[in-house]
Amino acid sequence: MSIILFFLGWILSSVFVYFLFLRLKGPGRIGTVLLSVTAPLVWMGIVSFLLTMLGIYSIEKIILSLYIFFVLSAVCVFSLRKVEVRKSIRLEIRKYELVFLILFSLAALYLYAGFPTWYLDGGRDQGQYATFGIVISKTGGLNLEVPDTKLIREIFENSVQVDYQSIASEFNLGLSNSETYRSPRFFHFLPAYLAIGYDLFGMEGLVRVNAVFGFFSVFILYLVIRRISDPLSAFFISILYVLNSSQLWNVRSTLSEVISQFLIVFTAYLIQIFFREKNPIPMFFIGFVFGISSFTRVDSYVYLPALMIYSAFLLVFFEKHFKNSLYLIASFILMSMLSFVYAYFYSKVYIYHLWGHRFLKMIGLAWILSLSLLLVEVIIWKKGRLILRWFRDFIRKNERILRISVLSTLFLIGLLTYFLRPMFSSSVPRLAAAQYLTSNSLSVFFWYVPFWLFVFLIFTFDLFVFQKKHVHSSFIFFIGIFLLIVYLLSPSIRPDHFWASRRWMLFSIPFATFGSVIGIRNIPYLKQSWKTALLIILAGAGIVYTIWRSKLILFQSMMDGYVSGYETFAKTTPTDNSFYFTTKRQIASPLRYIYGKNIYLINDTEEFLQKVSKLLSFGKDVYVIQNGALSGADPNLKFIHTADLILKGSFPAESIQRYPEFLYHKNLNLQTFKLEISHTRVLPDPIRFDWIPAEAGFFSRVGEINPDGTISATRHQGPLVYGPLLTLPKGKYKVEFFGKNLYRARFDVVYNEGSSILSPEAKGKESNSKFLTFEIKDPLIDDIEFRVFVEGKSGVQVRKITLKNIL
Numbered sequence: 001m002s003i004i005l006f007f008l009g010w011i012l013s014s015v016f017v018y019f020l021f022l023r024l025k026g027p028g029r030i031g032t033v034l035l036s037v038t039a040p041l042v043w044m045g046i047v048s049f050l051l052t053m054l055g056i057y058s059i060e061k062i063i064l065s066l067y068i069f070f071v072l073s074a075v076c077v078f079s080l081r082k083v084e085v086r087k088s089i090r091l092e093i094r095k096y097e098l099v100f101l102i103l104f105s106l107a108a109l110y111l112y113a114g115f116p117t118w119y120l121d122g123g124r125d126q127g128q129y130a131t132f133g134i135v136i137s138k139t140g141g142l143n144l145e146v147p148d149t150k151l152i153r154e155i156f157e158n159s160v161q162v163d164y165q166s167i168a169s170e171f172n173l174g175l176s177n178s179e180t181y182r183s184p185r186f187f188h189f190l191p192a193y194l195a196i197g198y199d200l201f202g203m204e205g206l207v208r209v210n211a212v213f214g215f216f217s218v219f220i221l222y223l224v225i226r227r228i229s230d231p232l233s234a235f236f237i238s239i240l241y242v243l244n245s246s247q248l249w250n251v252r253s254t255l256s257e258v259i260s261q262f263l264i265v266f267t268a269y270l271i272q273i274f275f276r277e278k279n280p281i282p283m284f285f286i287g288f289v290f291g292i293s294s295f296t297r298v299d300s301y302v303y304l305p306a307l308m309i310y311s312a313f314l315l316v317f318f319e320k321h322f323k324n325s326l327y328l329i330a331s332f333i334l335m336s337m338l339s340f341v342y343a344y345f346y347s348k349v350y351i352y353h354l355w356g357h358r359f360l361k362m363i364g365l366a367w368i369l370s371l372s373l374l375l376v377e378v379i380i381w382k383k384g385r386l387i388l389r390w391f392r393d394f395i396r397k398n399e400r401i402l403r404i405s406v407l408s409t410l411f412l413i414g415l416l417t418y419f420l421r422p423m424f425s426s427s428v429p430r431l432a433a434a435q436y437l438t439s440n441s442l443s444v445f446f447w448y449v450p451f452w453l454f455v456f457l458i459f460t461f462d463l464f465v466f467q468k469k470h471v472h473s474s475f476i477f478f479i480g481i482f483l484l485i486v487y488l489l490s491p492s493i494r495p496d497h498f499w500a501s502r503r504w505m506l507f508s509i510p511f512a513t514f515g516s517v518i519g520i521r522n523i524p525y526l527k528q529s530w531k532t533a534l535l536i537i538l539a540g541a542g543i544v545y546t547i548w549r550s551k552l553i554l555f556q557s558m559m560d561g562y563v564s565g566y567e568t569f570a571k572t573t574p575t576d577n578s579f580y581f582t583t584k585r586q587i588a589s590p591l592r593y594i595y596g597k598n599i600y601l602i603n604d605t606e607e608f609l610q611k612v613s614k615l616l617s618f619g620k621d622v623y624v625i626q627n628g629a630l631s632g633a634d635p636n637l638k639f640i641h642t643a644d645l646i647l648k649g650s651f652p653a654e655s656i657q658r659y660p661e662f663l664y665h666k667n668l669n670l671q672t673f674k675l676e677i678s679h680t681r682v683l684p685d686p687i688r689f690d691w692i693p694a695e696a697g698f699f700s701r702v703g704e705i706n707p708d709g710t711i712s713a714t715r716h717q718g719p720l721v722y723g724p725l726l727t728l729p730k731g732k733y734k735v736e737f738f739g740k741n742l743y744r745a746r747f748d749v750v751y752n753e754g755s756s757i758l759s760p761e762a763k764g765k766e767s768n769s770k771f772l773t774f775e776i777k778d779p780l781i782d783d784i785e786f787r788v789f790v791e792g793k794s795g796v797q798v799r800k801i802t803l804k805n806i807l
Helices: 002-021 029-054 060-081 095-114 125-139 147-160 189-201 209-226 232-244 245-251 258-275 281-293 298-317 321-348 347-356 360-383 385-397 399-419 441-445 457-466 473-490 502-521 529-548 563-571 586-592 605-617
Strands: 579-580 599-602 622-628 636-647 649-654 663-665 668-677 688-691 704-705 712-715 718-721 724-740 745-752 756-763 769-790 797-805
Touching: 002 060, 002 189, 029 060, 029 189, 029 209, 029 281, 060 189, 060 586, 095 232, 095 245, 095 704, 125 189, 125 347, 147 605, 189 209, 189 281, 189 718, 209 245, 209 258, 209 502, 209 649, 232 245, 232 321, 232 502, 232 529, 245 258, 245 502, 245 529, 245 668, 258 281, 258 473, 258 502, 281 298, 281 321, 298 360, 298 385, 298 473, 321 347, 321 360, 347 360, 347 622, 385 399, 385 502, 385 586, 399 441, 399 457, 441 473, 441 502, 441 663, 473 502, 502 529, 529 563, 563 586, 579 586, 586 649, 586 668, 605 622, 605 668, 605 769, 622 704, 663 704, 712 718, 718 797, 756 769, 769 797
Parallel strands: 579 599, 579 622
Antiparallel strands: 622 668, 636 668, 649 663, 688 797, 704 712, 712 797, 718 769, 724 769, 724 797, 745 756, 745 769
């Protein structure tokens, strides 16, 4: 019933908003329909967000708000019944384009919603956003409290952590008096939408919320492009946009960039529609819509410098539109300030963290500079007519040399960025490359936007800045070129998985795609027929390249065994009077906040085992979730294996220096042990593991996963096998690798993310096997890895890995 009432409310609201928007002069027939459908979508997000802030969210209130929106729309339509309705609404595009747009948008929706990524990983943003959405659905707000905080701290002190990834205590920082309260280190506009999807369709709906925004973005972007270019260009851009691997990946995940991208495209379309309105009020409301981004992502604050440059451009060349741009900027600033106030009260630890890492300090300086320059613009506008006239005359007289100089400089900067910048980067470690993506940002960017298209972006710069065409669309150019430059200089994300392109997907990739195609259409001194031929050849090659890049994930769901793995574990393990402990941060927050397990993260396993008897003495049931046998870790404790937590799913190889060429089985195989006090000394059980690497939690960055779970080397150099992040007690061990051409590989045993060595690197001597021995002297060690390194074209294959203790 809730589903029927929800969609009925959305439809009724859209119908009456449509009749209301018929009085607007700007949008055409398709635009009016789009505005009518997206207005309730934006409305329900704002309402859900506000209800969550108040801690009173529920799907019933969201449905009620839709009917309130419907009534308000109906009242407005009735009150404006005497205002003339447009008798003939033009169709912005041709009928064959409309057919293409509808069919292609439905195909995009199928690609977006048909193959979601079930990323319930508490160590990643996708999993955290999903977790927060479910918390909102279940509790009505971001209620992240940890009731047993005091008990756990008193017993375990620093050996156990009472916070989770991106869920932190304000009490520890002296920012709150509540010891149990937890503050999210995210903004919760996206989780407010995810809660709606979860309430309506469960987990199936939650992971598909972004597909809705992706679907509407296809429509809106097409209309934006058509106001700038021709149908052929719009066709090519739409295909390149939808089939881009980064776009596919991010829309299928629960990431906030998708909503932010939608808001950028939506804002650009609204500005195109109302740009020539003399009344500045529409621009104020558009700035309000754009400002919603600042409640979605904290880095939306970086939009202000782009808006300042945009307004300066209008002041110099199109002064009559400058006033309207001030209204746009004013409402955006107001929304950003409100979002900062919201963050201070609802995500205080996040703000504290961002300030400590200098991000907010840099944003603050950018805002001070932007506001200062904006003030200068206003002063010049009011009192500096001579300065404006001189500046315009200077540009007009020197336009040719300025045009050549600026465009040549941009081209030179691109060459230096591509060829010289990587030379100044440090050598890349085998398993970590914190600086690699930044140093090689442009070459990695070409994974998504073909370089033979990208070079034509310079002509789009020329089109907007020097030819000064399409002024009504100049917003999308300035926001696009600004974000492209900023995120190429600093991608602002660790490159520890392949889709580190999420910052680029925000708008850099879409802008570079459509800017490149439009650039081809605007090459100076070239006949239109040659431009068309060049467009068909280069953009056609770009589509082939894009499909080739996307083929790995095009019709492939990711991590689809995670939900069933969690649910099986939740059903087969007790909850009441039970305490769970683990070193695996990726499972901690989902198990607590989605599946109701009272779980905590272990900082020091040895100290934890020494103190756990006190918790057991209170009559509590204690469980440890680890990968590895714990028998013998403490002579006074019995470890009874009770359950397994097995999370499986396909995932692209987490390459850093190359585009992934295959999917691997992203397996997390963990065992649950119940701890009991033993009155007799516990002797360790024999330890024996037999692993098929791809099915047992091992990873690869340069290998190919075979159907039987073995891993074969490709043409690349690097870590062929590493994992499985094992926990082992004190003792001597022998690990043996079985495979093919192992004499061409190198082997070692490490822990602590590779910084601590248990067995130094050794080269293989035989073709079919290689063994290493190592000793653990501490009572217990977590996250042990067995690693195999290969050179390019080695022919190495790892078929099986065994481990046993040496008695």
